[in-house]
Amino acid sequence: MKPPAPAALSPLVVLPLAVMALVAAVDLAAGPGVGFLPMVSLGPAFASLVGGWRRTALVGVLALALCLVLGVYDGLFTERRGFTAMASVVGVTVAGLAGAVMRQRREIEFAGVRSIAEVAQRVLLRPVPGVAGHLRAAVSYTSAVAEARIGGDLYEVVATPAAVRVIIGDVQGKGLEAVETAAVVLGAFREAAYDEADLAAVGARVARTADRALRGEKFVTALLAELSPENGAAFLNYGHPPPLLMREGGVVHFPEPAQYALPLGLGLHGTDGPRPFRVDFGPGDQLLLHTDGVTEARDRAGAFYPLGERADLLKDPNPDAALEALRQDLMRHVPGPLHDDAAMLLLRYRQ
Structure with a gap:
């Protein structure tokens, strides 16, 4: 596995040669008495920042040759x-070679770790089906870490003979430890979604697994949903942000339970689990499940992202395009990278 090559037009690529050319020009213009010659060593120093050891060695040889020529021209070898x-x-060339070798090794190690993490993420968060039972589905995941493709949010859509069952969750923490926790929760949900008769039983099974697996103050906020043409949508909320429900006519509201339950992993504290609650969900309706990385995203003034006010962005007939429009609007709302991962799962009643 090779580290990524620097861009061909990057200023840092030509900087070593440009610096040596500038030093040579200044030395020739100033004459032998000024003493610019040692600054030729800046060439291999800069080369080690962007190139491999071969490029650094080549620039070092060129710098040494240039130093020799200018030294003879200036008559410096008499002293x-x-x-x-x-x-x-x-x-400087030797130091640059050592630095370039160490940097390349770190890049290779980082690329290997990132590759493993991406494979783990792909196995963990499988692509959701575009069509699941009577629903159309689309998903968006934006990591808070620049260029990262792994985070602490989870989601799944399972179409069973009785209904479509869905989970979205947010794991406390980030990185591979969060992926391990998410794998426990998703594994339990995927099995329970097929095996259990109702949503309450699915939630109880997932909660038992999480309570056994998580230690200390680790927890996962989660929202489980069950959708069927006959019974609409039922929810179990484990301390998770409520979903956005948009009716066919554009009316928006956020279904909330009468009382929130503790997140998954904290059930051993002896509190009762959540109680299922149901809402109507029919043709033309759509449901947006999301993590708090969406609703808690702030602009420069500190205002939260107004998800309810931006729901009209979901009117695009293509669910993937609608979700991407909402994601782009979210990214424009924040002044920089997100402070938390943002997962969004859009479900539409298929007419």
Whole structure:
């Protein structure tokens, strides 16, 4: 596995040669008495920042040759200054070679860890089906870490003969530890969604698994849903943000339970689990399940993202395009990268 190559037009790529050319021009213009010659060593120093050890060695050889030519031109080898300048070029080149080798090793190690993490994420968060029973589905996941594709949010859509069962959750923490926790919860849900008769039994089974697996203050907020043409939508809320429900006519509200329950993993504290609650869900309706990385995203003034006010962005006939429009609007709302992962799962009643 090779580390990523620097962009061909990057200024850092040509910087070592440009610096050496500038030093040579200044040295020729100033004459032998000024002492710019040791600055030729900046060439291999900059080369080690962006190139591999071969490029650093090549620039070092060019710098040494340039130093030799300028030293002869300036008549510096009749005294120590010429040899001192060449020694500085050799020393910086050797240090640059060591730095380039260490940087390349770190890049290879990072690429390997990232590759493993991405594979784990793909296995963990499988693509949701575009069509699940009587629903159309689309998903969006934006990590809070720049260029990262792994985080602490989870989701799944399972179409069973009785209904479509869905989970979305937010694991406390980030990285591979969060992925391990998410794998426990998703594994339990995927089995229970097929095996259990109703949503309450699914939730109880997932909760038992989480309570056994999680230690200390680790927890997962989660929202479980069961949707069928006959019974609408039923929810179990384990301390998770309520979903956005948009009716066919554009009316928006956020279904909430009468009383919130503790997140998954905290059931051993002896509190009761959540009680299922049901809402109507029919043709033309759509449901947006999301994590708090969406609703808690702030703009420069500190205002939260107004999800309810932006629900009209979901009117695009294509659910993937609608969800992408909402994601882009979310990213424009924040002044920089998100502070938390943002997962969104859009479900539409298929007419």
